Amino acid sequence: QLQLQESGPGLVKPSETLSLTCIVSGDSISSSSSYWGWIRQPPGKGLEWIGSIYFSGSTYHNPSLKSRVTISVDTSKNQFFLKLSSVTPADTAVYYCARHNPQYSYDSSGFGGWGQGTLVTVSS
Amino acid sequence: YVLTQPPSVSVAPGQTARITCGGNNIGSKIVHWYQQKPGQAPVLVVYDDSDRPSGIPERFSGSNSGDTATLTISRVEAGDEADYYCQVWDGSSDHWVFGGGTRLTVL
Numbered sequence: 115q116l117q118l119q120e121s122g123p124g125l126v127k128p129s130e131t132l133s134l135t136c137i138v139s140g141d142s143i144s145s146s147s148s149y150w151g152w153i154r155q156p157p158g159k160g161l162e163w164i165g166s167i168y169f170s171g172s173t174y175h176n177p178s179l180k181s182r183v184t185i186s187v188d189t190s191k192n193q194f195f196l197k198l199s200s201v202t203p204a205d206t207a208v209y210y211c212a213r214h215n216p217q218y219s220y221d222s223s224g225f226g227g228w229g230q231g232t233l234v235t236v237s238s
Numbered sequence: 239y240v241l242t243q244p245p246s247v248s249v250a251p252g253q254t255a256r257i258t259c260g261g262n263n264i265g266s267k268i269v270h271w272y273q274q275k276p277g278q279a280p281v282l283v284v285y286d287d288s289d290r291p292s293g294i295p296e297r298f299s300g301s302n303s304g305d306t307a308t309l310t311i312s313r314v315e316a317g318d319e320a321d322y323y324c325q326v327w328d329g330s331s332d333h334w335v336f337g338g339g340t341r342l343t344v345l
Contacts, residue, residue: 151334153280161272161280161323163334176333210279221327224270224285231279 116140118211118229126205126236132198136211136229144169144189149214151225152185152196154207162207166214167194201236208233239328241337248343249314257340259307259324267326269307271300274339275320283322284309311342319344 122134136150143150151166165175167185175183184197198205209232212225242260249255259269269287272280282291284300287307297312311318324337 160339161274161325161336163336166334174332177331219268221268221329222286224272224282224325225280226282226285226291228279228281 116213116227118213118227120209120211120229120232122209122232122234124233124235126201126234127238128202128236129200132196132201132205132209132234132236134196134209134211134232134234136194136196138192138194138213141213142189143187143192143194145215147215147217149216149220150187150194151212151214153210153212153225153228154205155210155231156204156207164196164198164209203236206234206236239326239330239335241324241326241335243322243324243337243340245338246341246343248345249311250345251314251316253314255311255314255318255342257309257311257322257342259309259337260305261307261326262305264305264307264326265303267302269300269302270325271298271309272323272325273318273320274323280323314342314344316344318342 117139119137126132149166152164165185167173182199187194211229213227214225216222271284273283274280283298287302288300299310301308321339323339
C-alpha cells in the first residue's frame, strides 16, 4: 500500500530556503511508470502544483515558481525533495507530496496518492 | 491555461450535484477531479475525464466536452460535502493546472 510522508521544518524565515522531504513506502521511487510531485495549498486557498520529478532526475516545474524551485530524488533512500529559495510569507502553505502514475500518456491518470501534508509557515 | 470553477454549489441530500470546470477547448484535454475534506489531503475521485479509481462510488462520474468539464455526483450524501478541484495538464507550458475549487454544501 502506497504511503507518502512529508517532513521538514514547520517554520522558515523570510529570504531563507524551505526544504522538505517526501518519504515513500509501498512503492519504489525508481518505478519506471511513476512521477513524484509537490503541490501546495495556502491557508483557505486552492491547490497549486509546484513541480514533479522522474526517478531519472528529469523534472517539470510550475513556470511561476521555476526560478526558486529545486526538486531532487534519492532512489537509494526512496525519497524525493523540495527546495524553495527566497521564501516570503506568500509561500506559507500546506505542502503535499504525491505520486503520478500515468497509464498511457503523461497527462493521464492524475495524482492517485498523496501524503497528509505539512504546514510550512514563513515568518520572522 | 485557466480553469474556472464556481466557488460553491449547494444541493439537497439525494439530489444530483453538478460541478463545472471551464477552460478554452478543455474537451481536448484530459481532466481529473479531486475531493478534499477539511483538514485532509485531496483524493482523486475521477481521472481521465470519466474513470473512477477503485473504492470511489459509482455515484461519482465525469464528462468533458467543448469548453466545459463536469463532475456529477448522484444521490448526494452528507459525506460528499467537500471542496472539489479539477486539474489538467497544460502542454503549452508543461505544467499541471488546478481549478480554483468548488465547495459542495449538502443542505
